[in-house]
Amino acid sequence: MEAINNLLYGLTIVAKPVNIIFMSVGCILGTVLGMLPGVGPATGVALLLPLTFTMKPETALITMAAVYYGAMFGGSRSSILLNVPGDGAAIASCFDGYPMTLKGKAESALAISAVASFIGGLIAAVIFLFLAMPVARFALRFGPPEYFVLMVFALSATASLTEESPVKGFMSLLFGLMVTTVGIDLQSGVLRFTFGIPELQTGIDFVVVIVGIYGIGEVFKNYETIKETGIYALKTTFGRIWFTLEEWRRCIWPILRESIVGFIIGVLPGAGGTIAAMMAYSNEKRLSKEPESFGTGVPEGLAAPEAANNAASIGAMIPMLTLGVPGSGTTAVMLGALMIYGLQPGPLLFEQRPEIAWGVIASLFVGNLICIIINLPLAGLLVRLLSVPGRLLYPLIVVIAFFGVYTINFSVVDFYMLLIFGFVGYFMRRYKVPIAPMVLSVVLGSSMENSFRQSLMLSDGSLKIFFRSGISIALIILTLLSVMWPIFSKNIKMRRVSTKSAN
Amino acid sequence: MNSDVIIGIAGLTLGISYLIQSLNLPKAFIGNPWAPIYFPLSLGVLMILCSAILLVESLRRRKKSEKFSARVPWFLIIGTMSIGSVYAVLFNRIGFIPSTIIFIGAMLFLVNGTRGWLLNIILTVCLTLSVWYCFEKVLYISMP
Numbered sequence: 182m183e184a185i186n187n188l189l190y191g192l193t194i195v196a197k198p199v200n201i202i203f204m205s206v207g208c209i210l211g212t213v214l215g216m217l218p219g220v221g222p223a224t225g226v227a228l229l230l231p232l233t234f235t236m237k238p239e240t241a242l243i244t245m246a247a248v249y250y251g252a253m254f255g256g257s258r259s260s261i262l263l264n265v266p267g268d269g270a271a272i273a274s275c276f277d278g279y280p281m282t283l284k285g286k287a288e289s290a291l292a293i294s295a296v297a298s299f300i301g302g303l304i305a306a307v308i309f310l311f312l313a314m315p316v317a318r319f320a321l322r323f324g325p326p327e328y329f330v331l332m333v334f335a336l337s338a339t340a341s342l343t344e345e346s347p348v349k350g351f352m353s354l355l356f357g358l359m360v361t362t363v364g365i366d367l368q369s370g371v372l373r374f375t376f377g378i379p380e381l382q383t384g385i386d387f388v389v390v391i392v393g394i395y396g397i398g399e400v401f402k403n404y405e406t407i408k409e410t411g412i413y414a415l416k417t418t419f420g421r422i423w424f425t426l427e428e429w430r431r432c433i434w435p436i437l438r439e440s441i442v443g444f445i446i447g448v449l450p451g452a453g454g455t456i457a458a459m460m461a462y463s464n465e466k467r468l469s470k471e472p473e474s475f476g477t478g479v480p481e482g483l484a485a486p487e488a489a490n491n492a493a494s495i496g497a498m499i500p501m502l503t504l505g506v507p508g509s510g511t512t513a514v515m516l517g518a519l520m521i522y523g524l525q526p527g528p529l530l531f532e533q534r535p536e537i538a539w540g541v542i543a544s545l546f547v548g549n550l551i552c553i554i555i556n557l558p559l560a561g562l563l564v565r566l567l568s569v570p571g572r573l574l575y576p577l578i579v580v581i582a583f584f585g586v587y588t589i590n591f592s593v594v595d596f597y598m599l600l601i602f603g604f605v606g607y608f609m610r611r612y613k614v615p616i617a618p619m620v621l622s623v624v625l626g627s628s629m630e631n632s633f634r635q636s637l638m639l640s641d642g643s644l645k646i647f648f649r650s651g652i653s654i655a656l657i658i659l660t661l662l663s664v665m666w667p668i669f670s671k672n673i674k675m676r677r678v679s680t681k682s683a684n
Numbered sequence: 685m686n687s688d689v690i691i692g693i694a695g696l697t698l699g700i701s702y703l704i705q706s707l708n709l710p711k712a713f714i715g716n717p718w719a720p721i722y723f724p725l726s727l728g729v730l731m732i733l734c735s736a737i738l739l740v741e742s743l744r745r746r747k748k749s750e751k752f753s754a755r756v757p758w759f760l761i762i763g764t765m766s767i768g769s770v771y772a773v774l775f776n777r778i779g780f781i782p783s784t785i786i787f788i789g790a791m792l793f794l795v796n797g798t799r800g801w802l803l804n805i806i807l808t809v810c811l812t813l814s815v816w817y818c819f820e821k822v823l824y825i826s827m828p
Contacts, residue, residue, distance in 0.1 A: 235823055346688070348738045352695050355731045359702055362727070366720040369712035373720060374705060401761050405754035407795070572800075573807075576791035579764060583771070583787070584815055588825070596772035600765050607761065612687040630723050642716065 184311050187535075191543025194536050200240050204544055207244040208551045211251020213566055214267075216259050217574070220399060221268035222252035222494075223510045223620075227395035228578070230388050230518055231585035238522045239540040245515045246498065246541055247548045250302055253454060253491040254552045257294040258564055261483070262287060270454030270490040273462040277475065277482030284478050289424040293480050294487040295556040296424075297436045299549050301488030304440040305447070305495035306545035313531070313542060316503040320528040323504075325635040326646045330656040332629045335506045336622055338450040338663040343615040347667040350615045357619035360385055361626025368634055380594040387623045388521070389586050391514055393599045394616060396582035398606020400575045407571045419561045424480070432484035435465045443489030447496025450508030453617075454490035454497075461489030495545055502526060502538060506625070510617035513624045520624070688742035695735030703728030763794045780819075780827035784812045 194200065207229075214225040225248045233241035256271030261278035274294060281290040323331065340350030363374045364384030375381040424432075439461035446457040465485040466475045475482045494511075501512040505527030519526045524534060531538045555563070582603075586595045609616055622629075640646035647653055706724040711717035767790045774783040788811050792804040819825045 346738070348734050348741070349688075349691060352691070352731065352734045352738070355727050355734065356698070358727050359698075359724070359731070362724045366712075369715065369720045371710050371712055371720040373709055373724065397764075401757070401764070404757035404760040404795075407757070407760070570796075572796040573792075573803075576788075576795045577807075577811075579768070579791055580788055580811065583768065584819075588823075591825070593772040593775050596768055596775075600768045604761070604765065611756070612691050614691060633723065634719065 187539050191539030194540035195544045203244040204247045207247025208251040211248035212255035215252030215255030216267045218265045222249045224395045224399050226514045227391045231588045233518045239537045242541050243544040250494045253494050254298045254556050261290045273458040273486035280478030288422045291560050292422045292424045297484040297487040298491040299553040300436050301440040301491040302549035305444040305492035317528040317531045320504050325632040327653045329632040330653045334656050334660040335450045340618040341663050345613045345615045350618050353614050354618035354622045357622030358626045389595050389598045390602050390623045392582050393602025394606035397603025401607035402610045428480045431481050435481040435485040436488040439485040439489040440492040443492030444496040447493030453509045454493045457493035458486035458490040461485040510620045513621045517624045692735050692739035699731030776828050
């Protein structure tokens with residue numbers, strides 16, 4: 182009952198015209214950004230970040246969330262029509278989505294993916310609604326030592342569960358933490374790593390780092406393939422975008438099953454929409470009576486990953502909103518938006534600023550509805566944007582990034598920082614160093630060091646404080662497991678390969 | 685050279701120089717003098733450790749240098765970085781509108797080429813003026 186009341190309260194917040202307008206803009210922007218190959222939700226949310234200065238916190242967060250799940254809707258458009266995934270989470274949608282287009286069933290594919298995303302999003306939002314309060318209440322028991330260990334766990338899990346090499350994940354994480362140590366140490370007043378540059382005394386703003394890494398870095402990476410964008414021969418006229426009863430019958434169970442799987446994976450730090458979609462696809466293939474038909478254009482092969490990736494994007498918001506610890510790059514940026522307002526995300530947010538917490542949760546229901554409206558009747562119109570050439574798009578992203586960071590400190594020094602981090606971001610992408618751990622640590626770094634030092638002050642410098650409560654011991658064990666996981670999984674894989682070759 | 689070796693060497697260099705810098709940080713006047721140093725120090729040590737693991741692993745595997753699907757687009761990257769830096773220099777000196785016209789125009793001509801010159805010019809002027817309007821009239825931020 183409490184959850185329903187909270188939902189109703191949240192809906193009154195969402196129903197304000199300004200929130201509805203910005204949420205719709207966010208849904209459209211997300212869909213478009215998700216659709217364009219090479220530009221993902223994290224870039225969209227990062228470019229939006231400086232704009233949030235002008236909004237109320239609940240509006241900012243509602244808009245960002247809309248961009249996030251909007252991108253999950255949009256990502257599959259180019260997978261289905263062009264066999265080019267809009268972002269990582271839409272890769273699995275190519276496997277059966279594109280073959281459906283080749284079979285002349287593009288309309289069904291577009292409709293199935295939109296409806297699957299919608300149901301996935303809705304199921305995840307319902308679970309979120311009922312889970313939010315219990316998790317937030319539990320988190321009230323956390324003191325500085327527990328928070329420190331929780332942040333260590335979130336960071337190490339993000340680094341080790343990355344799709345690239347875990348060692349590189351940890352290096353990315355450490356680099357992010359190093360960036361946060363620049364500037365005055367607030368507890369002792371000591372200047373650290375400022376190299377005599379006065380502008381560095383206040384530290385490097387995480388917004389600049391994020392916009393540089395995601396915005397400029399992504400543009401630099403896209404420069405590599407700039408000649409190939411916007412040249413697609415694209416179907417832009419469609420018949421009725423809907424599916425048959427037979428297709429619906431085949432898809433409904435996979436959608437329901439994989440929404441829950443996607444949600445759980447989304448909640449885990451580090452594992453995001455891409456892993457959720459891949460796992461959903463392979464689950465359904467295993468469960469199917471005709472696994473060999475997967476990849477030839479079966480609707481359930483498209484519906485499962487679509488439901489899962491949208492559910493994962495909503496699941497990923499739980500740790501961010503209830504614990505104040507994000508588990509992915511995009512949610513880290515959203516957390517950053519809250520911190521800009523001086524708000525401490527986490528359990529107290531639900532007590533002190535319920536309009537933000539419940540507004541965002543309620544917006545997930547309305548936003549998914551807006552997304553399906555955008556993605557069904559307007560699909561034909563939106564896919565035309567895929568023919569916008571990168572030659573025009575990328576310089577404009579650079580320009581938006583510049584204006585965005587200028588609004589933070591009104592300082593041109595941030596322009597240089599933006600370019601430096603863009604350059605770093607490009608090489609991180611090129612050499613396959615995961616970006617998310619760095620972004621997470623840039624956002625969390627200062628609070629992590631603070632809670633570490635607060636804990637030591639409480640214990641008079643003794644590290645034993647981190648082993649005093651059951652919660653922190655459990656979190657330390659989880660951290661150790663997450664660090665060991667890559668070694669275990671490597672061994673398991675090697676064993677499997679050797680038994681296969683022995684057979 | 686394979687990419688892991690490059691990242692390993694870069695990480696090692698960063699880790700060592702960061703560690704040396706951390707050891708040279710000023711001590712705190714109040715409380716434990718080493719308090720501001722512990723955290724950076726451990727970051728430096730961990731970075732060196734991770735880089736060493738990556739280097740050893742990649743050298744042991746002896747993976748051949750991988751082929752990247754595309755070359756580094758140096759021309760566009762250096763072009764963007766130079767235009768951005770010139771913008772940073774000009775911004776406060778010649779004012780928002782002239783410097784922004786140069787910035788957006790140069791970016792568009794660099795990436796979109798000269799063939800679409802008319803579109804480049806129209807976009808430059810419209811964007812500059814609309815951003816100026818947004819800052820000055822909507823957000824009430826006074827631009828140089």
